[in-house]
Amino acid sequence: MSSKPHGDSFVVKNYRLAVVGGGAVGKSTLTIQFIQSCFVTDYDPTIEDSYTKQCIIDGIASKLDILDTAGQEDFHAMKEQYMRTAEGFLLVFSVTDQNSFAETSNFYMQILRVKDREEFPIILVGNKADLESRRQVTSEEGLQLGRHLGIPYIETSAKNRMNIDAVFHELVRMIRKFQEAERTPCKQKKTQRRSNCSIF
Known part of the structure; x- marks a missing residue:
């Protein structure tokens, strides 16, 4: 991706994304699956990791700087910092963990408070959708919360690479x-009104 024909420079648009949510909901496995197309089984509590990936999205060359954040409340100051700099958020919970689902509203409100906005690019993500037998949060509950917050709801599986891209x-x-x-x-x-979409 060096240049376009006739000497025009090839412009790569940069985006700063953050993957947020409670502990052990699969933020790291989801991010690594997107970046490296592999499923990581060993859980290592993340403090903060950053990744970069270049891809074409709707015909536009895009460089994604992705921050995989800590779920633990101990890193409150760090959380405020990444919330200030990110341009969009994946708000992740595990469909096998009702508590992680309950936490998402707090994360959502914190993002809006730090951004000093009434709305912002955020997607509610129900991860671990492959673990159907252990599901504690239904798809309808995810959809209802997404509608309540005014943001899209998408279910993913880092293991099966479902809806990761x-x-x-x-x-x-x-x-x-x-x-x-x-x-x-x-x-x-x-x-202009906020648009909602749901992908399963």
Whole structure:
């Protein structure tokens, strides 16, 4: 991806994403599956890891800087820092853990507080959808929470690579729309409504 024909420079658009949620919901396995196309089985509590991936999303060359964050509350100051710099968030819970689902609203409100916004590019992600026999959160509950928060809900499986690319690509699309709306006059922005989508 060095250059376009006729000497025009090949512009790569950069996006800063953060993967947030409670501990042990699969944030790292989801991120590594997207970056390296492999499933990591050993759980090592993450403090903070960052990854970079270049890909084409809707015909646009995109460089994704992805921050895989800690789920533990001990890292509150660090959490505030990444929330300030990220342009979009995957808010992850495990469908096998009701408590992680209950935590998502707090993460959502914290993001909006740090951003000082009423809305922001965020996708609610129900991970570990392959573990159907251990499911504690139904798809309908995920959809209802997504509708309540005004954000899309997508279920994923890091193990089966289900919707892994889709969830990152959809977040980039949301960031693009959000940034475009930010550049439009206030009157136009008031007429734009948040779009919700669900992928299973």
